Amino acid sequence: MHVINITEDAEAFTSNVYLVIGERTVLVDAGAMDGVVEAVREHTDHLDAVVLTHQHGDHVAKLDAVLDAFDCECYAYGEHDLRTHHLDDGETVEIGDESFEAIYTPGHAADHISLVSNSTIFSGDVVVHNDAAFDYGSFGRTDMPGQSRERLIESIKEILxxxxEGVEHMYSGHGDEFHGDVRDVIETALSRAEQRKSKYPE
Incomplete structure (x- = not known):
């Protein structure tokens, strides 16, 4: 299974968008970068599916363009006009060469899911390796309407x-990918979230 962050060099604000090449070629989130379709086509002419971690604009702004270009399936927890498959908590979806379990992880977004296999997690924004707030264990913001720090904490616990035990690869919605002791990164993020401090103090 080969994972490529096709928005790694984006100049405009976007989520990370991961192209997973394998037996089933899948895009995890669609992002907000102009040229997403062209970036995918640099690596493949075919997509089997797009799987959404959640539907904030930086993750789905280019969803229409991607689905129009590749005529593929769309998996999401939350309702969307273009969704072809509802992905509920505990259901599995094939991504690349592995089977991933969807874990319902709200707090940052009401429709947020994380995707976990025996080796890899696509964690969206609920927990990330690094960002502008923290290195080695950060978490999604919860200071906007409809968000909840308490619910996010419960979601991180649910992931853990x-x-x-064998998960060694972490691909988050923002920041850098991580390879190593993923559980320790997530436990660090949980500890910081539980301190109840503002993620971005003024």
Whole structure:
């Protein structure tokens, strides 16, 4: 399974968009970068599906363009006019060469899911390796309407409860990918979230 962050060099604000090449070629989120379709086509002419972690604008602004270009399936927890498959908590979806379990992880977004296999997690924005607030264990912001720090904390705990021991690859919605002790990164993020401090103090 080969994972490529096709928005790594984006100049405009966007989420990370991961092209996963394998037996089933999948895009995790669609991002907000102009040229996403062209970036995908640099690596493949075919997509089997787009899987959404959640539907904030920086993750889905280019969804229409991607689906129009590749005529593929769309998996999401939350309702969307272009969704072809509702991905509920505990259901599995094939991404690349592995089977991923969808874990419902709200707090940052009401429709947020994380995707976990025996080796890899696509964590969206609920927990990230690094960002402008923290290195080695950060978490999604919860200071906007409809967000909840308490619910996000419970979501991070749920990930830890259901995370297989062999997970060594973490691909988050923002920041850098991480390879190593993923559980320790997530536990660090949980500890920081539980301090209840503002993520971005004024």
């Amino acid at each position: 409860e259901r995370l297989p």
